Amino acid sequence: RKEVEQDPGPFNVPEGATVAFNCTYSNSASQSFFWYRQDCRKEPKLLMSVYSSGNEDGRFTAQLNRASQYISLLIRDSKLSDSATYLCAVNKGAQKLVFGQGTRLTINP
Amino acid sequence: DARVTQTPRHKVTEMGQEVTMRCQPILGHNTVFWYRQTMMQGLELLAYFRNRAPLDDSGMPKDRFSAEMPDATLATLKIQPSEPRDSAVYFCASAEHQGIGEKLFFGSGTQLSVL
Numbered sequence: 001r002k003e004v005e006q007d008p009g010p011f012n013v014p015e016g017a018t019v020a021f022n023c024t025y026s027n028s029a030s031q032s033f034f035w036y037r038q039d040c041r042k043e044p045k046l047l048m049s050v051y052s053s054g055n056e057d058g059r060f061t062a063q064l065n066r067a068s069q070y071i072s073l074l075i076r077d078s079k080l081s082d083s084a085t086y087l088c089a090v091n092k093g094a095q096k097l098v099f100g101q102g103t104r105l106t107i108n109p
Numbered sequence: 110d111a112r113v114t115q116t117p118r119h120k121v122t123e124m125g126q127e128v129t130m131r132c133q134p135i136l137g138h139n140t141v142f143w144y145r146q147t148m149m150q151g152l153e154l155l156a157y158f159r160n161r162a163p164l165d166d167s168g169m170p171k172d173r174f175s176a177e178m179p180d181a182t183l184a185t186l187k188i189q190p191s192e193p194r195d196s197a198v199y200f201c202a203s204a205e206h207q208g209i210g211e212k213l214f215f216g217s218g219t220q221l222s223v224l
Contacts, residue, residue, distance in 0.1 A: 034212070043200060043215035044152070087152065089213075096165060097142070097211055101151040 006100035020074040023088030032091040115216035127189040132201030142202040
C-alpha cells in the first residue's frame with residue numbers, strides 16, 4: 001500500500017460546480033498535511049496547509065479526518081482556472097514530506 | 110518575489126554521461142529537498158538537507174546519484190553515469206524549518222532526457 005494515495009481522476013466538472021476529492025495516508029503519526037496545486041509542465045505550488053481539523057480559504061476548504069486517516073479538498077463555485085492537478089502531501093516524520101500521485105481536475109465551460 | 114532557482118531547465122544527454130543539476134534555495138531557507146517526478150511514480154523524495162547537512166538520502170540510488178550542498182546558496186544533484194530510466198523532471202524545493210511540517214517552495218524543475 002502506498003503511503004499517500006489519491007484518486008488520479010480525471011475529474012471533469014462544469015464551471016460553477018462543487019467538487020471534492022480525498023487523499024488517504026497510512027502513517028497514523030503524521031501531524032501535518034498539505035494540498036499543492038500543479039499546472040501542466042509547472043512546479044507544484046502550495047495551496048493550503050491542514051494542521052488541525054481543517055482549513056478554509058475562500059472557495060477552498062480542506063478537512064482532516066484523523067480517525068479514518070484522510071484529508072479532503074473541496075472547491076466551491078469552480079472556475080476554469082481551477083483546472084490543474086492537485087497533490088496532497090503528508091509529513092511522514094523527521095520533516096519528510098511524501099506526496100500522493102495527484103488528482104487531475106478539468107473544469108469545463 | 111523570492112523563488113527557488115534551478116538550472117538547467119532542460120537537459121538532453123546520452124546514456125553514460127554525467128549530469129549535474131543545480132539549485133539556489135530561497136535566501137534564509139535552511140532546508141533543501143530534491144524530488145523526482147515521473148508519470149508512473151509521481152513525486153519521489155530523493156534527498157534533503159538541513160543547514161547544509163544531509164538528513165536523508167534513502168530515496169536516492171546510491172551507486173549513481175549524489176547530492177551535496179557546497180554552501181548555503183547552492184545544492185547540487187549529480188548522476189554519473191546516467192541511464193534512460195533517469196529521464197524525469199527533477200525538482201528542488203526549499204523551506205524554512207518551522208518544527209512540524211514544512212511549507213515547500215519548488216523551483217521550476219530540470220527536465221532530463223537520457224537517450
